[in-house]
Amino acid sequence: MKIVADLHTHTVACGHGFSTVEENVQAAKRAGLLAVAITEHGPSIPGGPHHYLMGAMTQIPPRAEGLRILRGAELNIINTKGKLDLDLERMSLLDLVLAAIHPGTPYRGETSEEHTTALCSAMENPYLDILAHPDNPGYPLDYKKVVQKAVAEGVLLEVNNNSLNTGHPGRKNGRENCLEFLEIGKKEGLQIAVGSDAHISFSVGKMHKALLLLEEVNYPRELILNHSLEAIENFLEQKKKRIQNKLRNNFNLD
Numbered sequence: 189m190k191i192v193a194d195l196h197t198h199t200v201a202c203g204h205g206f207s208t209v210e211e212n213v214q215a216a217k218r219a220g221l222l223a224v225a226i227t228e229h230g231p232s233i234p235g236g237p238h239h240y241l242m243g244a245m246t247q248i249p250p251r252a253e254g255l256r257i258l259r260g261a262e263l264n265i266i267n268t269k270g271k272l273d274l275d276l277e278r279m280s281l282l283d284l285v286l287a288a289i290h291p292g293t294p295y296r297g298e299t300s301e302e303h304t305t306a307l308c309s310a311m312e313n314p315y316l317d318i319l320a321h322p323d324n325p326g327y328p329l330d331y332k333k334v335v336q337k338a339v340a341e342g343v344l345l346e347v348n349n350n351s352l353n354t355g356h357p358g359r360k361n362g363r364e365n366c367l368e369f370l371e372i373g374k375k376e377g378l379q380i381a382v383g384s385d386a387h388i389s390f391s392v393g394k395m396h397k398a399l400l401l402l403e404e405v406n407y408p409r410e411l412i413l414n415h416s417l418e419a420i421e422n423f424l425e426q427k428k429k430r431i432q433n434k435l436r437n438n439f440n441l442d
């Protein structure tokens with residue numbers, strides 16, 4: 189199986205990254221990818237970008253150097269009601285919206301039940317596409333509830349290559365947790381996305397550990413968003429309907 193796009197990368201604009209958009213795109217090209225997403229952290233991450241940056245993401249061209257570029261964000265879930273740290277208008281300008289709970293942000297949930305509620309509520313947001321690194325052992329989850337909600341809401345779970353790097357601080361058990369939600373996901377028909385979570389261009393496209401894990405569990409190819417560019421473009425087209433449906437159902441911001 190092949191992964192054709194890295195759907196989770198950061199640049200210097202996120203406050204703790206080291207490369208530029210152009211360097212990430214060049215690195216994706218060298219890695220033989222067809223697409224790359226630039227997914228900057230939301231404003232409430234320590235040292236993070238101002239929300240103006242999220243509005244300015246559209247200045248990044250959707251295509252360059254022969255690659256498809258997705259203008260995205262990795263927003264923060266900032267309370268147990270699943271609130272994300274960006275207004276809906278700016279979210280609507282982005283191609284791809286990831287979200288996660290991160291340390292150092294205003295999020296104050298403590299129990300697995302609270303983290304599960306926070307993620308499940310965040311998934312009701314019309315613009316949310318992918319839950320990033322749901323394996324994070326710092327925020328344990330009821331995976332059955334999270335997976336079922338994700339399938340119902342048309343949201344994907346991410347297999348984050350960074351979580352599988354044994355040297356990553358705070359992501360011990362990343363592998364075990366990924367295995368747990370992937371096993372449930374296979375039964376429930378959960379779509380997943382793969383990302384490197386690169387904070388430097390040298391790591392863009394490095395997703396081999398995630399790929400090995402997916403092969404190990406024999407995860408269905410058609411449920412992996414970035415197995416083909418066509419699948420990604422279809423998803424972007426379909427998400428317009430998902431947004432319309434959720435907005436019609438009066439999604440409540442607070």
Ligand SMILES: [Zn+2]
Nearest residue numbers: 262288320321
């Ligand atoms: Zn993250």
Ligand SMILES: [Zn+2]
Nearest residue numbers: 196198262385
């Ligand atoms: Zn990230």
